[in-house]
Amino acid sequence: MSSFKIQGGNTLKGEIIPQGAKNEALQIIAATLLTEEPVTLHKIPNIRDVNKLIELVGDLGASVEKLDSESYRITAKNLNVDFLESEQYKNKAASLRGSIMILGPLLARYGKAKIPKPGGDKIGRRRLDTHFLGFIKLGAKFNYSSKDSFYTIDASNLHGAYMLLDEASVTGTANILMAAVLAKGKTTIYNAACEPYIQQLCKMLNRMGAKIEGIGSNLLTIEGVDQLGGTEHTLLPDMIEIGSFIGLAAMTQSEITIKNAGVQELGLIPEVFKKLGVNMIIQDDDIMIPAQKRYEIDTFIDGSIMTVADAPWPGFTPDLLSIVLVTAIQAKGTVLVHQKMFESRLFFVDKLIDMGAQIILCDPHRATVIGLDRKQPLRGIKMSSPDIRAGVSLLIAALSAEGESIISNVEQIDRGYQNIDERLNLLGADIQRIEQH
Numbered sequence: 218m219s220s221f222k223i224q225g226g227n228t229l230k231g232e233i234i235p236q237g238a239k240n241e242a243l244q245i246i247a248a249t250l251l252t253e254e255p256v257t258l259h260k261i262p263n264i265r266d267v268n269k270l271i272e273l274v275g276d277l278g279a280s281v282e283k284l285d286s287e288s289y290r291i292t293a294k295n296l297n298v299d300f301l302e303s304e305q306y307k308n309k310a311a312s313l314r315g316s317i318m319i320l321g322p323l324l325a326r327y328g329k330a331k332i333p334k335p336g337g338d339k340i341g342r343r344r345l346d347t348h349f350l351g352f353i354k355l356g357a358k359f360n361y362s363s364k365d366s367f368y369t370i371d372a373s374n375l376h377g378a379y380m381l382l383d384e385a386s387v388t389g390t391a392n393i394l395m396a397a398v399l400a401k402g403k404t405t406i407y408n409a410a411c412e413p414y415i416q417q418l419c420k421m422l423n424r425m426g427a428k429i430e431g432i433g434s435n436l437l438t439i440e441g442v443d444q445l446g447g448t449e450h451t452l453l454p455d456m457i458e459i460g461s462f463i464g465l466a467a468m469t470q471s472e473i474t475i476k477n478a479g480v481q482e483l484g485l486i487p488e489v490f491k492k493l494g495v496n497m498i499i500q501d502d503d504i505m506i507p508a509q510k511r512y513e514i515d516t517f518i519d520g521s522i523m524t525v526a527d528a529p530w531p532g533f534t535p536d537l538l539s540i541v542l543v544t545a546i547q548a549k550g551t552v553l554v555h556q557k558m559f560e561s562r563l564f565f566v567d568k569l570i571d572m573g574a575q576i577i578l579c580d581p582h583r584a585t586v587i588g589l590d591r592k593q594p595l596r597g598i599k600m601s602s603p604d605i606r607a608g609v610s611l612l613i614a615a616l617s618a619e620g621e622s623i624i625s626n627v628e629q630i631d632r633g634y635q636n637i638d639e640r641l642n643l644l645g646a647d648i649q650r651i652e653q654h
């Protein structure tokens with residue numbers, strides 16, 4: 218377990234370029250398994266989860282060529298599905314959430330697939346029913362063995378079907394889409410997730426020869442085709458990283474310009490930070506956050522206390538609620554943060570309270586932050602990163618705090634943020650990585 222030693226209190230200044238999006242990368246890398254032809258990918262972030270999935274795709278027999286620091290060519294000509302039976306597969310696939318998305322492509326091409334219960338953040342129950350109910354609609358047979366926690370699916374003949382998803386699951390929609398593009402006939406997915414990363418996946422699949430309509434909506438229709446070809450694809454900037462930088466700038470009174478932020482694809486993200494009182498200037502595709510000593514949380518129009526809650530896209534992403542919560546700590550005013558989707562994602566507020574934040578954890582889903590209005594700084598403490606977004610929120614808190622903080626288990630942060638210590642140090646942060654093997 219490695220740690221960050223952070224000397225807090227520095228003001229940061231400068232420009233930062235967001236990495237390619239983690240959660241898009243995981244879908245797109247899985248989609249390369251759908252064709253025998255080469256697929257070239259650009260803006261692939263160098264982060265743990267993405268590297269693990271690329272390794273897994275290679276273990277399955279795809280040829281993986283690294284073209285430069287951010288580009289890969291993946292050719293999945295002949296895959297070795299026997300690898301799915303190995304102990305190595307079990308360990309690797311179980312270590313990240315994104316591995317679940319190899320199921321759709323493997324089903325589409327080979328008619329069978331299996332996966333151990335996938336990893337990812339421990340942020341509450343994370344059911345996978347939507348994925349499997351969708352595959353069953355497409356004609357697959359499904360079995361879950363509680364003995365070894367393996368999900369096995371058999372589908373020699375996938376056929377199109379109408380389905381109304383039980384929830385708008387992001388990875389579930391991606392998985393079903395990838396199975397449906399090569400199924401016989403027409404598939405209709407209603408209550409589909411429609412966030413920009415799903416749109417990107419659909420556009421890429423169409424460039425490969427798929428026939429998907431309704432992109433950007435929650436009603437997708439897919440006319441199955443016999444095979445798909447190669448393509449080239451560039452990832453969007455990571456919107457969760459962008460939101461994290463906005464919160465960081467506000468908390469540390471820093472002037473930061475986020476370059477090439479893909480502003481058109483950010484949905485409600487800028488608006489939510491504006492509700493916290495954070496100023497930002499959007500110039501072309503850049504977001505400049507000026508240094509702000511004070512920022513004030515809005516109330517609702519009737520004067521009642523502001524709530525920020527998550528919802529499926531185009532609602533506000535749950536992955537930024539921890540950042541919103543930490544950003545509110547030094548604001549003037551009060552906000553209720555309501556994490557509806559995940560039930561164990563707010564427990565990290567205990568650490569923020571230890572640092573001096575005024576937060577009431579109302580229940581596992583809701584926390585009220587009473588902003589300090591910079592009347593006192595947070596103080597540095599020792600803490601451990603419970604999940605990726607809580608980890609970055611603690612890092613932001615530590616950077617704004619007086620004195621030294623230690624954050625252990627930063628592998629959680631490395632899952633999704635590329636060289637975050639080095640990139641923030643270039644802007645003036647003081648973060649030292651302490652490697653422990």
Ligand SMILES: CC(=O)N[C@H]1[C@@H](OP(=O)(O)OP(=O)(O)OC[C@H]2O[C@@H](n3ccc(=O)[nH]c3=O)[C@H](O)[C@@H]2O)O[C@H](CO)[C@@H](O)[C@@H]1O
Pocket residue numbers: 240243314315342343344384385386387388389529534535536557558559
């Ligand atoms: C690898 C990846 O891409 N991970 C993302 C993906 O996870 P993932 O695809 O696993 O998440 P899902 O979209 O399936 O569901 C997320 C949570 O929200 C709940 N839910 C979902 C839809 C809905 O309409 N109502 C509802 O309550 C689910 O029960 C679950 O607890 O999407 C999540 C939701 O944006 C993000 O937090 C994860 O970072």
Ligand SMILES: C=C(OP(=O)(O)O)C(=O)O
Pocket residue numbers: 240266313314315336337338536605606633
């Ligand atoms: C919850 C997240 O990731 P994962 O789904 O990979 O656990 C996240 O990116 O915030």
